[in-house]
Amino acid sequence: MRFNFTFRKTQPDTVNHEGAAAFTLTPPLELYAAVATASLSDQFYEQADTRLTRLRELVARNDPTFVAQLAVYAREQMHLRSVPLVLAVELARLHRGDNLVSRLVARIVQRPDEITELLACYAQVNQRTGVKTLNRLSKQLQKGLAISFNRFDGYQLAKYDRAGAVRLRDALFLVHPTPRNESQQVLFDQLAAGTLPTPYTWETELSALGQTAYATPAERAAAFREKWETLIASGKVGYMALLRNLRNILEAGVSAEAVVEVCATLADRTAVARSKQLPFRYLAAYREVKALQNGHVSAVLAALEDAIAHSAANLRGFGPETRVVVACDVSGSMQQPVSARSKVQLYDVGLVLGMLLQSRCQHVTAGMFGNIWKRISLPRGPVLGNVDEFYRREGEVGYSTNGYLVIEDLRRRREVVDKVMIFTDCQLWNTHLNGTTVAREWAEYRRTVAPQARLYLFDLAGHGTAPLDVRAADGVALIAGWSDKIFSVLEALDNGGSALTEIESITF
Incomplete structure (x- = not known):
């Protein structure tokens, strides 16, 4: 994952969902990409249960400490809620011998409803039905949840005491937290009896x-x-x-x-x-x-x-002289909602992140690709307005995944740039069947036009492959996720680190 400046020709070892030659990611990088893009709802190429199965398989292929660090990173830095709980539950199933799981659970459970969500996930993963079947709960999960229970006050417990497969009352009886003092004992007694005072919230007021x-x-x-x-x-x-x-x-x-x-x-x-x-x-x-x-x-x-x-106010590494290309994938596979309840598509996420990046760059070329690659000049200021303008024009480029055209265009123009940013689901191929690929175009562009240029693939789907070998290709890095945190990863990469540097630095 570190930038290398001596190109080593490597051969693709798999194919992507489009049937194009591709490269598998290392287990840590694949797990990171899958977690950073997980909505656990159906996607164009992958059903929700398939993604969940793959997450579980990837946990087994990775070091337990890294899995725990990634769960913390996903919760605290990427602000994801459900997928860190999935990682914790799976880690509890596989890992024994220390208190890693209990420390992880205590760290990532930050709201009372995450206690019940974790228990529901635990029941599903371990094929248990009904609250009574949870009485053989993992001891490390139990200890971590007990610590979490002690952090919440009466308002929080009442606000998140909702109907569901597992209620907070059920969790209380399963976890048996020891109250810190008499007032907390009163709260636990009220939760058990269903007599917590109704909290003043905007929801209860409007209801x-x-x-x-x-x-x-x-x-x-x-x-x-x-x-x-x-x-x-x-x-x-x-x-x-x-x-x-x-x-x-x-x-x-x-x-x-x-x-x-x-x-x-x-x-x-x-x-x-x-x-x-x-x-x-x-x-x-x-x-x-x-x-x-x-x-x-x-x-x-x-x-x-x-x-x-x-x-993106604190985005670094993009001075007035930095020449940047922002390319957004608007192919058919990118036009899928990020979750079952959202109208926002992967396409939109790429456009938002791309326009955020453009808003902070002085020297930028922006565009979108499908069948063709098209440059579009828009004012640097309005992020959301620019996204809507791209959205209005997406049909102008078609719906294929010809990402190689972005780099081919730079090579043919002999245009020197410093950074090429491609926002995509990484399912790139060549519908023109002219024998070239992203990997070949990038190698040739670096060799003949811009030896110091860097290519960043922003993976918005986490399917586990890349169109280049990010371990060996010149100046190539893969970054995954939907949050503005990806811009912090850019800084780590520019300082000689990797997309995993921040994750691996987490201690708890």
Whole structure:
């Protein structure tokens, strides 16, 4: 994975889902790519249960400490919730002899509902049905969950005590946490008895309002408008909830003062950092708001642009003189939703990350490829607006996966650049059947035009292969994931590290 500057010709050892020659990744790199892109929902090339099976197989092929480090990295740096729990459960099944699993569980379980999700995952992986079958719980999982239980207060326990395959009450009886003091014993007793006080949250407030009878629709609308204004002023609506309810807030007709407060929160640099939102969440909100007929739409869209700009504010290694190519894969396989409940596609994720990168570069060529490669010149500032412009024009290039054209174009123009960034699912091939590949074009470009150029493959699907041998090819690296954290990986690569450097430095 480190950059090498002596090209060693290696032969492909597999084929990708398109049937094109490809290279397998090392077990740590393949697990990293699979985890960083996991939604555990169906994808174009891979069903959810297939991805889960592959994750489990990859855990068995990797060092337990690395698996634990990766789980922590996925939870704390990439802000993923479900897949770190899967790694912990599988590690508990395979690893014995120390307290690695209990320390891992205590580290990655950061919300009470993750306790129940982990137990549900444990039941599924171990083919158990019903809460009663969980009484033979792994001792290390049990110890880690007991530590987690002791971190949560009454508000958190009540907020996340939801119906499901496993309830928090069930988890309490399975884990048997020792209360720190008498007040926590009272909380545990209330949880067991189902008498925890109902917490004040925006959800409970709106739910209660929705169950109220109103004389007229106008009276109901006025009540919801007033409630939203009260909630916004109280600061009780968290950042994610605010982002996901922008349409509801605007359609409720809240006051201009309330909208100003919403926009200020959305665009606040500290709030953005604390919220740990994946960049494509801003695109989903942007599209919801843009479709509205409301006088406040333009202000909210501007706030969302400010918010996503903060995601890459500290991007390093891209001075005014750095020449960068940003190429986005818009092939058919990239036009799949990131999860069953999302309208955002892999295609969109690539565009968002690509336009974020463009927003921080002074010297940039951006474009998209399918059947053909097309350069598109857009202003450097608006990230989300540029994504929508790309989206509007995606049909102009077709839907194949001819990524080699990006590099072939540079070679034929004899255009010297420093960094080529390709956002893709790595299922690249050559529909023109002219005998060339990404690997060949890159080797020739480095040999004849730009010996110091570097190629970064941003893997957005994690299928386990790459169109080049990232272990041996000149100046090539693979980075995986959907978060702005990928830009930190770029810095590690430029400093002589690898995509795994930060993961392997984690201690706990």
